[in-house]
Amino acid sequence: MKFLETRGNDGQHPEKVSFSEAILSPISSFGGIYSPESLPNLGESFLEAHIKSNYKTLAAAVLTAFDIDIDANIIEKALALYDEFDDSSNPVPVVKVKDDLFVSELWHGPTRAFKDMALQPFGTVLSSIAQDRDEHYLILAATSGDTGPAALETFKNKANVQVACMYPDGGTSDVQRLQMVTEDADNLKVIGVKGDFDDTQNALKKLLGSKKFKDTLKEKNILLSAANSVNFGRIIFQTIYHIHSYLELVRQNAIQSGEKVYLNVPSGNFGNALGGYYAMKMGLPVEKILIASNNNNILTKLINTGAYDLRNSSVIATTSPAMDILKSSNIERIFFDLFGKDRTKDLMAQLDNDKHYQLDESELKQIQAIFSADFCNDDEGKKYIKEAFSNGYLMDPHTATCFKVYDTCRDKKLSTIIYSTAEWTKFSPVIANALTGEVDTHDLDALKSISKEAGIEIPAIINGLFDKKITQSTIIEKDEIESEILSFL
Numbered sequence: 491m492k493f494l495e496t497r498g499n500d501g502q503h504p505e506k507v508s509f510s511e512a513i514l515s516p517i518s519s520f521g522g523i524y525s526p527e528s529l530p531n532l533g534e535s536f537l538e539a540h541i542k543s544n545y546k547t548l549a550a551a552v553l554t555a556f557d558i559d560i561d562a563n564i565i566e567k568a569l570a571l572y573d574e575f576d577d578s579s580n581p582v583p584v585v586k587v588k589d590d591l592f593v594s595e596l597w598h599g600p601t602r603a604f605k606d607m608a609l610q611p612f613g614t615v616l617s618s619i620a621q622d623r624d625e626h627y628l629i630l631a632a633t634s635g636d637t638g639p640a641a642l643e644t645f646k647n648k649a650n651v652q653v654a655c656m657y658p659d660g661g662t663s664d665v666q667r668l669q670m671v672t673e674d675a676d677n678l679k680v681i682g683v684k685g686d687f688d689d690t691q692n693a694l695k696k697l698l699g700s701k702k703f704k705d706t707l708k709e710k711n712i713l714l715s716a717a718n719s720v721n722f723g724r725i726i727f728q729t730i731y732h733i734h735s736y737l738e739l740v741r742q743n744a745i746q747s748g749e750k751v752y753l754n755v756p757s758g759n760f761g762n763a764l765g766g767y768y769a770m771k772m773g774l775p776v777e778k779i780l781i782a783s784n785n786n787n788i789l790t791k792l793i794n795t796g797a798y799d800l801r802n803s804s805v806i807a808t809t810s811p812a813m814d815i816l817k818s819s820n821i822e823r824i825f826f827d828l829f830g831k832d833r834t835k836d837l838m839a840q841l842d843n844d845k846h847y848q849l850d851e852s853e854l855k856q857i858q859a860i861f862s863a864d865f866c867n868d869d870e871g872k873k874y875i876k877e878a879f880s881n882g883y884l885m886d887p888h889t890a891t892c893f894k895v896y897d898t899c900r901d902k903k904l905s906t907i908i909y910s911t912a913e914w915t916k917f918s919p920v921i922a923n924a925l926t927g928e929v930d931t932h933d934l935d936a937l938k939s940i941s942k943e944a945g946i947e948i949p950a951i952i953n954g955l956f957d958k959k960i961t962q963s964t965i966i967e968k969d970e971i972e973s974e975i976l977s978f979l
């Protein structure tokens with residue numbers, strides 16, 4: 491399978507690339523990204539054939555259907571990382587919460603958030619391609635909390651790859667920061683930046699676009715790449731769990747094979763939802779994909795009105811910070827798939843130049859045939875956390891946004907799969923506040939309190955962080971980032 495540029499070709503980039511090329515250089519002409527030329531059709535016989543498959547067997551079959559240029563033994567090695575999740579026989583448990591509402595838990599990996607689903611196998615794949623080509627890569631990451639730990643974890647001690655990960659000092663939770671600053675592999679550098687997430691993100695974009703920086707790296711024989719969520723190498727692994735979750739409902743006799751379901755996704759950069767969209771296009775029986783946002787409700791507005799408007803808007807800090815995003819990068823791939831490259835280029839240029847675009851009526855109809863959307867503010871989120879807890883289900887604030895959407899966006903009484911993107915341990919002060927009203931400034935106090943309320947232990951992997959040695963203590967001003975990275979190399 492080949493990958494095409496979402497904004498067409500500028501004569502400087504290749505028009506079509508292989509999967510491994512799309513992974514190594516994810517940005518295409520005119521600032522576009524790569525999208526699959528066509529999608530495999532899996533259909534009902536594929537689902538029937540995999541009713542009894544375990545996660546890895548299903549994953550290997552989906553990747554084979556995509557026909558990517560990665561050796562089978564590398565894929566096998568990458569997928570073996572799912573064996574290290576909590577339950578080696580099933581990395582993604584699907585739990586019935588009530589009636590027709592099921593939660594697919596995507597956080598049973600090493601860093602306790604959904605980013606592991608894609609980044610765990612992605613690290614092995616990227617390092618293997620780099621070794622095959624005898625190339626060395628610097629991976630840059632800027633994180634507001636979950637991507638950083640997951641990227642460090644997947645690349646630690648991997649051959650031919652070094653990682654520089656920037657986070658806003660004081661802008662992450664204790665657990666997220668400790669997950670990063672206690673990593674001690676030689677090929678990892680963690681940099682606290684005095685500033686907010688936008689400062690680190692802007693620094694990253696500047697370096698990725700800087701010819702001078704790239705030339706300096708070239709002298710050291712190092713190429714530059716990024717592990718952000720527009721990389722198709724991450725998206726491909728995010729189609730699999732949607733198919734798996736559907737099959738789990740069949741296995742649990744909640745639905746008959748072929749019956750339609752709702753997928754309900756807490757969304758920011760839209761990578762998780764895009765994986766659901768591809769699964770649907772590949773033949774998964776999905777009625778609609780329900781998109782949940784927080785007060786940064788730009789996706790709700792897009793899907794309900796066709797308008798994407800960044801004028802006079804700035805990011806609002808919420809209790810679901812992984813969704814505090816206004817520029818949702820993967821929407822572009824939906825537009826490319828539905829409206830083609832010319833219209834996508836036109837829409838993205840309008841966004842860059844005017845900070846605004848408006849879909850026409852027929853385009854909006856096409857979007858609304860697939861997606862419905864609503865948003866959930868912090869107070870509503872807390873209410874849903876408390877209510878679910880009193881019914882025996884403990885969840886994080888990102889997952890909670892979906893519960894509102896479950897209440898407001900369904901036209902039919904069909905089984906619904908909510909995707910849970912983080913364990914309670916990662917956003918504990920918000921959850922403790924929802925459950926007891928307490929206000930904690932330290933994660934450890936909140937963790938202890940929830941543990942007591944719920945009668946569950948703090949997982950050892952999280953508890954252990956508070957005693958681990960801090961190995962990454964660099965904290966710098968934002969204009970020192972480039973020189974800090976160069977001295978690490």
Ligand SMILES: *Cc1c(COP(=O)(O)O)cnc(C)c1O
Binds near residue numbers: 604759762763813911
């Ligand atoms: C990254 C993340 C999201 C948003 O996922 P997208 O694929 O960017 O839409 C939601 N919840 C958590 C906890 C995350 O880490």
